[in-house]
Amino acid sequence: MxxxxxxxxxxxxxxxxxxxxxxxxxxxxxxxxxxxxxxxxxxxxxxxxxxxxxxxxxxxxxxxxxxxxxxxxxxxxxxxxxxxxxxxxxxxxxxxxxxxxxxxxxxxxxxxxxxxxxxATVPTLRLHDLTLDPVLRHVTRAGQPLSLTNREFALLELLLRSPGRVVTKTRMAEKVWDVDFDMGSNVIEVHVSQLRRKLDRAFPDLPPLLETVVGHGYRLRAAAPTA
CATH class of the missing domain: 3.40.50.2300 (Response regulator)
Incomplete structure (x- = not known):
């Protein structure tokens, strides 16, 4: 919140x-x-x-x-x-x-x-094999729990609330960081990279979910991913 x-x-x-x-x-x-x-x-x-x-x-x-x-x-x-x-x-x-x-x-x-x-309009957020409970702060992919930092959890929740739509860095800064956030830093990229490692790279046999839209931001695939 x-x-x-x-x-x-x-x-x-x-x-x-x-x-x-x-x-x-x-x-x-x-x-x-x-x-x-x-x-x-x-x-x-x-x-x-x-x-x-x-x-x-x-x-x-x-x-x-x-x-x-x-x-x-x-x-x-x-x-x-x-x-x-x-x-x-x-x-x-x-x-x-x-x-x-x-x-x-x-x-x-x-x-x-x-x-x-x-x-909460959606108590548990779901996309493909990914679930996130915003109240209990519990995340799983393919039934396996993910250990996320507070920032990673907030970023994933923000992305899950807009599946298939690009979330800009500005929007991420507004929702996940405070009003003094420096938009010139690479903090968002670092946290997204760490989130991608836990969400996608930790599951090499599963299709990746987190996409970078160059020049715009990031999104989670809304359509069923293919390997």
């Missing part, structure tokens, strides 16, 4: 973003409501973690503005305001969940998994 963390407590925000990254997510951060609103309105996120007590535009104002702008991204409020009234206001404003501070990080991850299950 690509997640936006709108939190003005710098140490907490850094801790959450680091934990999300280690759990296989992509995390961007904003330390005030205006910046968070701008990022949420211009970037495609799978979820937003929103503090309520923000400088300038508070969390409820950010949430209401997002909904007025037609941004449907699920929002989980994460706040020290723990009274029932605050929870009701947050949920009525359009949040899907409310997590009180302080919280255990494992609980946050569990709530994100629950959100992912609710919003």
């Amino acid at each position: 690509r997640i936006l963390v709108i939190e003005d407590e710098i140490r907490l925000a850094e801790f959450v973003c680091q934990g999300l990254t280690q759990a296989g997510h992509v995390a961007d951060r904003a330390d005030n409501g205006a910046t968070g609103l701008e990022l949420a309105a211009t970037t495609e996120y799978d979820a937003i973690l929103l503090d309520l007590m923000l400088p300038g535009q508070n969390g409820l104002e950010v949430l209401r503005n997002l909904r007025e702008f037609g941004v449907p991204t699920p929002v989980i409020i994460v706040s020290a305001l723990s009274g029932t009234g605050h929870v009701i206001k947050g949920l009525d404003a359009g949040a899907v969940d409310y997590l009180r501070k302080p919280f255990e990080f494992d609980e946050l991850l569990a709530r994100l998994r629950a959100l992912q299950r609710k919003t």
Whole structure:
């Protein structure tokens, strides 16, 4: 998942973003409501973690503005305001969940998994002999489990959601890396090469699935491959 963390407590925000990254997510951060609103309105996120007590535009104002702008991204409020009234206001404003501070990080991850299950239109992605479960983070080819890094998993999931269609490097950077990604680097090529090694080269008796479309990007074969 690509997640936006709108939190003005710098140490907490850094801790959450680091934990999300280690759990296989992509995390961007904003330390005030205006910046968070701008990022949420211009970037495609799978979820937003929103503090309520923000400088300038508070969390409820950010949430209401997002909904007025037609941004449907699920929002989980994460706040020290723990009274029932605050929870009701947050949920009525359009949040899907409310997590009180302080919280255990494992609980946050569990709530994100629950959100992912609710919003997943295809619980398990399949293409030919390849399967990927985005919630359990389990991948197999020809019945054999694949051990992928977090980035490799995210790249494969992105490709599997568009079988047969070219996914550009720009799209990969937007979905798998954070907003500060350097498009001039060869990081994407390196990760795609590692993914191809595990997905195709590890199965020399099976037809390759991952294709490079020179000058455009990468894709998974949608038509049944032949050896």
